Amino acid sequence: MLAWFWNSFRVVLMSLGGVLLLAALAFVGANLWVLGKTQARIERDLPQCSVERVGIVFGTSNWTRSGVRNPHFDARMSAAARLIQLGRVEHLLLSGDNRTRFYNEPVTMLRDLRDRQVRDVDMTLDYAGFSTFDTLARARDVFGVERALLITQAWHLPRAIFIADAMGLEVMGCAVPARPVAGVWRLKVREWVARVATLGDLYLWKREPYFLGPLEPLEISPRGWEIQLDTPGGTR
Secondary structure, X not given: OHHHHHHHHHHHXXXXXXXXXXXXXXXXXXXXHHHHHHHHHEEOOHHHOOOEEEEEEEOOOOEOOOOOEXXXXXXXXXXXXXXXXHOOEEEEEEEOEOOEOOEOHHHHHHHHHHHOOOOHXXXXXXXXXXXXXXXXXXXXXXXXXXXXXXXXXXXXXXXXXXXXXXXXXXXEEEEOOOOOOXXXXXXXXXXXXXXXXXXXXXXXXXXXXOOOOOOOOOOOOOOHHHHHOOOOOOOO
């Protein structure tokens, strides 16, 4: 009886180990697939990023849970302002979470970019960018975006580009400059999990955006440097 029990237990452990091995291989394979399909379209040098009319900036909190300024937020805002100044993009779609009146990522982004000398007319706020998926779905279906430069951290861009591809958007990725940040490894691990979940969103349960709405095409104003080119001493 005891021998039978241990033999059965060993078979169960071996079966469980095989399942876990297959799951691990599928997990790694899914991530490598996403990375392989997107890495060639990620630029890490801001002046070399693709020139597009629209840049999509993904929202995040400007404060961390520990109560200090979020370096990832600062990096995205700094890069977005720099891309406008370089003429790599003409207009910024600021997409973030505004689920309650006490938390408003798009307005916080707008105020920060104002301080960085970005004109209000060069920014549009998307208040229902609750996730990367929602941001890109709304960019296409609400704001009429067909092509865009995606502006966020390098570890976030593969998933964002992959989702955009699945939605039929033509995008390039512009990775914001990175500096050493404590705990960033947790975000990278979470991103590996999120990439796998994204495959389910796109191909299994056919995820839909939380909220859409009527079409509101972006109004892109002429850049100031375009007007100054013909004036004495004007520079681009």
